[in-house]
Amino acid sequence: MNKMTPFLEGFNHLAKSVENLLFVTRSKKLQKQAISDLKKIYKEAAKEKIIAIKDNNEEYANTILGCECVISALSSFIEMWLLIKDDEPDKAWDKLISAQKFTLAAIRASDGFQHLKSLFTYLRSIENNVFPPQTFLSSGMIVEEQICSICNKNYEECEHLVNLPYMGEFCYIKLGKIKLDHAAIVNNPADKRCRVISFDDGEVSRNKMTWEETPSKSHEGEGNAINAILLRAN
Amino acid sequence: MAIEQTDYLNVAEQLSTLGLKLPRQMALLPEHFDIAKSLDECQHLVEAATIKTVLRNASLPLDEIVEKNRRPLLIQNNSFEIVLPAIFFTYSVFNGDLGIFYETAQAVMAYLTKAYPDPAKENTVKMSYIVETNEQGKCKKFSYEGSVDGLMNLPGILKSIDDE
Numbered sequence: 572m573n574k575m576t577p578f579l580e581g582f583n584h585l586a587k588s589v590e591n592l593l594f595v596t597r598s599k600k601l602q603k604q605a606i607s608d609l610k611k612i613y614k615e616a617a618k619e620k621i622i623a624i625k626d627n628n629e630e631y632a633n634t635i636l637g638c639e640c641v642i643s644a645l646s647s648f649i650e651m652w653l654l655i656k657d658d659e660p661d662k663a664w665d666k667l668i669s670a671q672k673f674t675l676a677a678i679r680a681s682d683g684f685q686h687l688k689s690l691f692t693y694l695r696s697i698e699n700n701v702f703p704p705q706t707f708l709s710s711g712m713i714v715e716e717q718i719c720s721i722c723n724k725n726y727e728e729c730e731h732l733v734n735l736p737y738m739g740e741f742c743y744i745k746l747g748k749i750k751l752d753h754a755a756i757v758n759n760p761a762d763k764r765c766r767v768i769s770f771d772d773g774e775v776s777r778n779k780m781t782w783e784e785t786p787s788k789s790h791e792g793e794g795n796a797i798n799a800i801l802l803r804a805n
Numbered sequence: 806m807a808i809e810q811t812d813y814l815n816v817a818e819q820l821s822t823l824g825l826k827l828p829r830q831m832a833l834l835p836e837h838f839d840i841a842k843s844l845d846e847c848q849h850l851v852e853a854a855t856i857k858t859v860l861r862n863a864s865l866p867l868d869e870i871v872e873k874n875r876r877p878l879l880i881q882n883n884s885f886e887i888v889l890p891a892i893f894f895t896y897s898v899f900n901g902d903l904g905i906f907y908e909t910a911q912a913v914m915a916y917l918t919k920a921y922p923d924p925a926k927e928n929t930v931k932m933s934y935i936v937e938t939n940e941q942g943k944c945k946k947f948s949y950e951g952s953v954d955g956l957m958n959l960p961g962i963l964k965s966i967d968d969e
Contacts, residue, residue, distance in 0.1 A: 691924040713879070717851065727854035759886060
């Protein structure tokens with residue numbers, strides 16, 4: 572169990588005050604200030620993590636990793652509302668999904684963030700009630716090489732496990748030489764930012780988020796075109 | 806949650822056909838193993854490497870059936886459905902240490918719970934046990950599909966086979 576450090580006290584204080592701004596009605600000025608404050612504390616977190624790593628304190632380094640994820644989640648959450656208010660729903664959607672991903676990442680980082688499950692449920696309710704239903708895509712890829720991000724060895728031969736934290740960093744797989752194998756429409760994709768952006772109904776192209784019309788991009792005899800995102804870098 | 810039980814081909818014979826090694830106790834099988842005419846027709850799910858490490862870290866007796874320089878291509882599916890490679894258990898496990906079935910499911914479940922937290926209870930996992938049920942190589946496949954929490958039902962159903 573980590574001791575309460577000055578950094579964690581500052582983090583908890585800021586997180587508490589930012590919680591009050593996670594509503595669409597709050598002023599843009601205050602929300603922008605909160606994002607600025609979160610950016611500052613993110614830099615402090617990075618420094619704190621370096622010290623934890625130097626001290627070989629993995630538990631604390633993972634706690635700081637969790638703090639970084641919470642900071643990113645809160646920041647994305649507020650940015651989502653700002654983008655909605657600025658009439659940018661496509662970008663707002665990406666921020667919502669980022670907020671969800673960072674919330675889950677914080678839960679993975681350390682047992683001390685298990686209470687964030689309720690934040691995730693809240694973000695999911697925003698997805699279902701604020702945004703219209705989306706059409707998601709999933710891709711399948713042929714991969715020639717998997718490298719572990721923690722030790723840079725062949726992922727199959729090391730002891731690290733993807734998505735788990737190691738000394739303040741999550742293990743992920745670096746893919747070498749990939750080839751797209753297939754794409755499919757799915758209900759539950761790994762990344763909800765991979766979705767249909769607009770579709771043609773034969774006469775016009777319609778944005779899935781705004782329902783606005785733009786001229787059709789379909790060519791005669793080639794079926795109806797869709798504009799979609801299939802892969803996103805994290 | 807559903808567990809489907811079906812007859813499966815003789816794994817030892819198919820391993821021999823594909824020029825692969827027979828494991829002593831347990832091994833991961835590649836995709837298309839049952840229909841492949843050669844190893845080239847098989848693929849490994851990207852998740853196979855993770856499950857190997859999970860089982861190795863839990864000190865389970867996992868063997869490699871494919872030599873390192875003959876590994877099949879890896880396929881990654883970017884869906885949130887967690888599809889895991891089939892795990893083959895030899896007759897020596899079925900006839901001996903049934904605890905391995907439980908320890909395997911326990912290790913996989915513990916990893917998935919940590920690595921894929923699921924507050925909205927939306928994740929589904931697919932995992933199969935392929936079990937050699939007699940010395941002649943007769944095999945049965947037990948396919949699980951459901952929540953991560955329900956994974957322990959997979960080894961549970963094997964007990965009823967043992968009792969038959």
